[in-house]
Amino acid sequence: xxxRTQKPKNNxxxxxxxxxxxxxxxxxxxxxxxxxxxxxWGKAFGTxxxxxxxxxxxxxxxxxxxxxxxxxxxxxxxxQWNILDRDVLDWHHAAVDRQAFFQxxxxxxxxxxxxxxxLAAEKRNVAQLARLETAFTNMKKAKTAQxxxxxxxxxxxxxxxxxNNDLLLPFGIIIEKALGDLFDFTTHRNPQPKxxxxxxxxxxxxxxxxxGKAAIKAMNTLLDNTDGLLAPxxxxxx
Amino acid sequence: xxxRTQKPKNNxxxxxxxxxxxxxxxxxxxxxxxxxxxxxWGKAFGTxxxxxxxxxxxxxxxxxxxxxxxxxxxxxxxxQWNILDRDVLDWHHAAVDRQAFFQxxxxxxxxxxxxxxxLAAEKRNVAQLARLETAFTNMKKAKTAQxxxxxxxxxxxxxxxxxNNDLLLPFGIIIEKALGDLFDFTTHRNPQPKxxxxxxxxxxxxxxxxxGKAAIKAMNTLLDNTDGLLAPxxxxxx
DNA sequence: AAAATTGATTTGTCATACAAAAACTATTGC
DNA sequence: GCAATAGTTTTTGTATGACAAATCAATTTT
Numbered sequence: 001x002x003x004r005t006q007k008p009k010n011n012x013x014x015x016x017x018x019x020x021x022x023x024x025x026x027x028x029x030x031x032x033x034x035x036x037x038x039x040x041w042g043k044a045f046g047t048x049x050x051x052x053x054x055x056x057x058x059x060x061x062x063x064x065x066x067x068x069x070x071x072x073x074x075x076x077x078x079x080q081w082n083i084l085d086r087d088v089l090d091w092h093h094a095a096v097d098r099q100a101f102f103q104x105x106x107x108x109x110x111x112x113x114x115x116x117x118x119l120a121a122e123k124r125n126v127a128q129l130a131r132l133e134t135a136f137t138n139m140k141k142a143k144t145a146q147x148x149x150x151x152x153x154x155x156x157x158x159x160x161x162x163x164n165n166d167l168l169l170p171f172g173i174i175i176e177k178a179l180g181d182l183f184d185f186t187t188h189r190n191p192q193p194k195x196x197x198x199x200x201x202x203x204x205x206x207x208x209x210x211x212g213k214a215a216i217k218a219m220n221t222l223l224d225n226t227d228g229l230l231a232p233x234x235x236x237x238x
Numbered sequence: 239x240x241x242r243t244q245k246p247k248n249n250x251x252x253x254x255x256x257x258x259x260x261x262x263x264x265x266x267x268x269x270x271x272x273x274x275x276x277x278x279w280g281k282a283f284g285t286x287x288x289x290x291x292x293x294x295x296x297x298x299x300x301x302x303x304x305x306x307x308x309x310x311x312x313x314x315x316x317x318q319w320n321i322l323d324r325d326v327l328d329w330h331h332a333a334v335d336r337q338a339f340f341q342x343x344x345x346x347x348x349x350x351x352x353x354x355x356x357l358a359a360e361k362r363n364v365a366q367l368a369r370l371e372t373a374f375t376n377m378k379k380a381k382t383a384q385x386x387x388x389x390x391x392x393x394x395x396x397x398x399x400x401x402n403n404d405l406l407l408p409f410g411i412i413i414e415k416a417l418g419d420l421f422d423f424t425t426h427r428n429p430q431p432k433x434x435x436x437x438x439x440x441x442x443x444x445x446x447x448x449x450g451k452a453a454i455k456a457m458n459t460l461l462d463n464t465d466g467l468l469a470p471x472x473x474x475x476x
Numbered sequence: 477a478a479a480a481t482t483g484a485t486t487t488g489t490c491a492t493a494c495a496a497a498a499a500c501t502a503t504t505g506c
Numbered sequence: 507g508c509a510a511t512a513g514t515t516t517t518t519g520t521a522t523g524a525c526a527a528a529t530c531a532a533t534t535t536t
Contacts, residue, residue, distance in 0.1 A: 037487085069488070072487080
């Protein structure tokens with residue numbers, strides 16, 4: 001896990017939410033099924049009902065469960081799950097095949113990022129462009145593979161932000177996870193890819209020039225390259 | 239508001255979360271700023287601290303705030319907000335200009351839906367196709383404009399599901415809101431648009447025929463039409 | 477058979493107390 | 507003077523016990 005800007009909170013309710021959340025994502029508790037009641041969790045974990053309730057509240061807020069008196073907490077259908085929530089995505093990530101997960105992130109990036117790059121080229125303001133430039137500079141300056149990934153993620157998030165559409169922001173999380181996996185898969189023999197720099201530079205140039213079409217093309221090329229990076233790697237995921 | 243499948247919970251903690259959430263989205267509490275502490279909310283609302291804490295937990299889970307002892311609850315930067323969460327999107331929707339919001343949903347739909355339609359055409363299984371067919375049938379059978387919108391939303395959500403990529407599911411919420419607005423804006427003089435049926439049928443045929451390219455084209459045409467629907471309407475949003 | 481009543485179970489809310497974290501302040505030692 | 511240190515204070519975190527409210531299931535009543 002190369003990048004981690006926020007230290008994870010380790011309160012009891014957070015830990016319990018993580019525990020239950022992971023198990024839901026793993027399929028131990030299936031959609032439509034019921035969770036043990038609050039008292040049972042409390043006994044199982046040696047915590048008060050207060051903690052249990054706050055953990056369940058967290059899961060409710062993320063769309064994983066729904067609670068009603070006399071009934072209990074029911075796992076909601078997957079369509080209700082807030083998969084683009086950072087925690088939920090983490091739990092999902094821990095539960096599924098790495099290779100398949102990466103493929104689905106790539107699929108989504110194919111949909112979003114070229115169009116987002118176009119929007120960014122057409123609508124970015126100076127501050128947003130500056131942020132993108134900084135991220136690119138940091139990619140070039142990066143000494144370690146880890147620094148490089150962090151700057152890479154920041155580049156793509158800056159691009160998303162430059163598209164000036166709030167509804168696109170949650171996608172940053174997907175990119176973050178995707179690049180994190182890419183790092184895990186390829187970093188060993190690919191410490192500082194010069195080609196990646198060039199590909200990102202082309203995106204930056206297009207955005208700087210406010211050239212939407214070029215931005216699309218550059219981003220697609222970048223994603224082509226990303227696809228290629230993963231292919232030759234042996235499956236070592238879970 | 240034409241479609242509402244789940245009755246809204248009216249527990250105290252839910253109401254308080256909504257109250258605070260709306261005010262954050264409205265900008266009354268700005269990112270980086272602090273919320274009043276738990277005791278203050280309790281006094282202001284005449285509720286126990288338990289309720290306040292569960293409300294705040296909800297907001298934490300949605301990425302709106304972050305709490306630390308001695309400091310309090312800080313509003314997080316917008317990039318952390320889970321805007322694709324149903325509640326957050328509702329609050330956002332209530333806070334922004336309707337016309338601008340609709341435009342941003344259209345922008346996102348332009349990115350996602352054609353590609354999603356392609357994936358659906360290529361990867362859908364029989365059950366998923368059947369769901370799509372049913373939704374389309376319901377669109378045709380719809381007696382009222384309201385029924386029509388519900389079926390329309392279901393059609394697009396079924397399409398999303400047929401793409402077989404969990405990461406795309408959260409987008410259903412955007413479509414739901416977008417079509418809801420469209421309904422509010424245009425339904426008066428556009429009770430049952432035959433053209434819309436035809437456009438959706440083309441998408442369905444492409445998916446049925448597993449023709450990815452045709453699916454993209456059909457969806458783009460559909461979105462062109464959607465754009466056109468809004469344009470001539472006078473601004474009556476807030 | 478349908479409707480109203482009762483009973484049991486689970487979540488929802490309240491009140492109070494104390495623990496733990498973290499910023500702030502004062503003190504100490506050099 | 508300054509830095510490390512130790513205490514102080516404020517705010518959230520957790521525990522406990524009690525009761526209210528919602529709701530499903532069975533029972534009774536009509």
